[in-house]
Amino acid sequence: MFEKEVNPDNVKEAEFVVAIPSYNEADSIAYPVQQADKGISAFFGNMKSVIINCDNNSQDGTKEIFLGIKTDTPKIYISTEPGITGKGNNFRNLFQKIVDLKATGVVVVDADLKSITPLWIKNLGDPLFQDFSYVAPLYIRHKYDGTITNSIAYPLTRSLYGRRVRQPIGGDFGFSGQLAQTYLQNNTWTDAVSNFGIDIWMTTIAINENSPICQAFMGRPKIHRAKDPGSDLGPMFRQVLGTIFDLMIKFYPFWSNVKWSKPTSIFGFGLGETETPPPVSVNKDVLLKRFQEGFTLYNQIWEKVLLKAAKTKLQEIGKMDEEQFDFPTNLWVNVLIDFAVAYRDKICTREELLDSLIPIYMGKTLSFVKKTARMSIRESEAFIEEECTQFEAAKNLFVQRWNDKETA
Amino acid sequence: MAKILVVDDEEHIRLLYSEELSEAGYEVITAADGYKLIEKIEEQKPDVVILDIKMIDYNGLDLLQKIRNKFYNLPVILCTAYDTFKEDIKSIAADYYVIKSFDLTELKNKISMALDARVPSS
Numbered sequence: 001m002f003e004k005e006v007n008p009d010n011v012k013e014a015e016f017v018v019a020i021p022s023y024n025e026a027d028s029i030a031y032p033v034q035q036a037d038k039g040i041s042a043f044f045g046n047m048k049s050v051i052i053n054c055d056n057n058s059q060d061g062t063k064e065i066f067l068g069i070k071t072d073t074p075k076i077y078i079s080t081e082p083g084i085t086g087k088g089n090n091f092r093n094l095f096q097k098i099v100d101l102k103a104t105g106v107v108v109v110d111a112d113l114k115s116i117t118p119l120w121i122k123n124l125g126d127p128l129f130q131d132f133s134y135v136a137p138l139y140i141r142h143k144y145d146g147t148i149t150n151s152i153a154y155p156l157t158r159s160l161y162g163r164r165v166r167q168p169i170g171g172d173f174g175f176s177g178q179l180a181q182t183y184l185q186n187n188t189w190t191d192a193v194s195n196f197g198i199d200i201w202m203t204t205i206a207i208n209e210n211s212p213i214c215q216a217f218m219g220r221p222k223i224h225r226a227k228d229p230g231s232d233l234g235p236m237f238r239q240v241l242g243t244i245f246d247l248m249i250k251f252y253p254f255w256s257n258v259k260w261s262k263p264t265s266i267f268g269f270g271l272g273e274t275e276t277p278p279p280v281s282v283n284k285d286v287l288l289k290r291f292q293e294g295f296t297l298y299n300q301i302w303e304k305v306l307l308k309a310a311k312t313k314l315q316e317i318g319k320m321d322e323e324q325f326d327f328p329t330n331l332w333v334n335v336l337i338d339f340a341v342a343y344r345d346k347i348c349t350r351e352e353l354l355d356s357l358i359p360i361y362m363g364k365t366l367s368f369v370k371k372t373a374r375m376s377i378r379e380s381e382a383f384i385e386e387e388c389t390q391f392e393a394a395k396n397l398f399v400q401r402w403n404d405k406e407t408a
Numbered sequence: 409m410a411k412i413l414v415v416d417d418e419e420h421i422r423l424l425y426s427e428e429l430s431e432a433g434y435e436v437i438t439a440a441d442g443y444k445l446i447e448k449i450e451e452q453k454p455d456v457v458i459l460d461i462k463m464i465d466y467n468g469l470d471l472l473q474k475i476r477n478k479f480y481n482l483p484v485i486l487c488t489a490y491d492t493f494k495e496d497i498k499s500i501a502a503d504y505y506v507i508k509s510f511d512l513t514e515l516k517n518k519i520s521m522a523l524d525a526r527v528p529s530s
Contacts, residue, residue, distance in 0.1 A: 260525040266501050
């Protein structure tokens with residue numbers, strides 16, 4: 001039976017909220033709920049708190065598992081209408097609930113987390129009761145976990161908006177009740193934001209609203225259901241990239257005036273970071289195959305989108321075998337600039353355009369995997385930092401290209 | 409004229425940086441350690457801090473944290489002879505880092521970038 005809200009303790013107000021978005025997470029939701037409950041009891045015991053599961057009307061028993069877990073903290077279950085899915089839609093319900101509860105601080109954690117500890121709740125929550133409105137996570141991830149973050153979301157957000165937020169689509173973060181109100185009133189909501197675009201949307205809006213942002217050390221690596229970057233990522237890729245490009249159009253006056261970048265405040269130093277995240281396997285053959293297939297599937301679109309230099313270089317790389325394969329970072333920067341301009345100018349349907357970028361992204365990912373194969377996680381972090389400086393160095397070019405309406 | 413504060417316990421490094429950066433058009437002030445560094449920054453109001461990591465009595469990464477807590481937007485460039493400090497995640501709170509060298513080209517580039525950065529404050 002569908003229930004939009006289940007509030008067994010009739011909670012009407014709460015100062016602090018831990019929220020767990022879900023869709024068919026019956027197998028995994030219990031653990032983060034238990035850790036959140038421990039975190040609230042240990043560190044926010046003096047506050048009126050609640051744990052909220054914002055769900056997509058899962059049919060696998062997520063609701064029953066969530067409500068059945070014994071916790072000291074009261075719980076509320078809220079759901080989208082039947083047939084309405086999407087992480088962003090869960091968040092829209094959550095924002096409204098936060099405003100209704102008049103909450104001061106909200107911590108969100110993924111339902112599939114296996115490494116969450118009570119300290120995550122403290123570190124993501126504490127800054128919200130000090131000077132910060134948005135708290136992004138800082139944890140060690142395997143070098144091949146989060147390739148959309150590493151190749152696109154982090155370098156683009158950093159170079160466009162000038163803030164170094166290492167995990168802008170981390171999935172575990174904190175935000176203030178005031179920011180929830182801002183999110184509700186913001187008029188840039190799209191279908192992509194209703195789905196996987198929500199994380200980058202929230203981070204970008206927070207930066208553009210000049211909200212005080214910090215990063216919080218989690219103390220343990222993120223361990224969750226990581227995916228091979230070569231596996232099917234169509235919807236997520238389209239929604240994250242589409243949201244980044246949509247917001248670029250909206251926030252041009254802001255990002256065109258940003259130069260280089262600044263580090264973001266860090267909260268929770270001294271936790272140590274000794275645990276190594278589990279490996280993420282990568283199928284290099286699939287990455288190469290999908291990159292090469294792009295020349296057949298999307299050549300016509302690439303012809304219209306890319307400037308000549310990028311096209312020529314891409315053709316050259318298309319002929320390389322795996323052993324010699326190398327996708328230079330500056331080419332990747334130029335490809336993203338060309339695609340952002342083409343997205344704005346709607347040179348074809350935006351869905352087609354974003355789909356046509358996936359094979360190129362696969363090529364870039366293959367190159368990253370090869371170049372970092374012998375690197376430790378920290379070394380690969382330094383490699384990503386170096387790539388980011390190339391994005392920042394190309395910022396003038398980006399602004400120029402955006403303005404001069406040059407077509408491919 | 410932009411003011412640069414060089415914090416390094418090696419006298420020859422302080423002298424080298426003072427000379428070269430002054431020639432490059434900066435006003436340079438120095439400190440031999442982290443003692444009362446926060447007070448010094450408050451008094452002198454530098455535009456950029458160049459901070460050595462391994463000093464005899466002070467750890468530059470701890471000093472970086474203290475600077476960040478008090479002067480969030482003050483650019484800090486970590487400067488060290490060893491790049492193993494990157495293993496310490498605290499180093500990401502710095503604006504930039506450079507490996508010590510007698511050729512200060514990279515350091516000067518980073519100073520210029522730090523002074524040039526235009527980011528809305530938060």
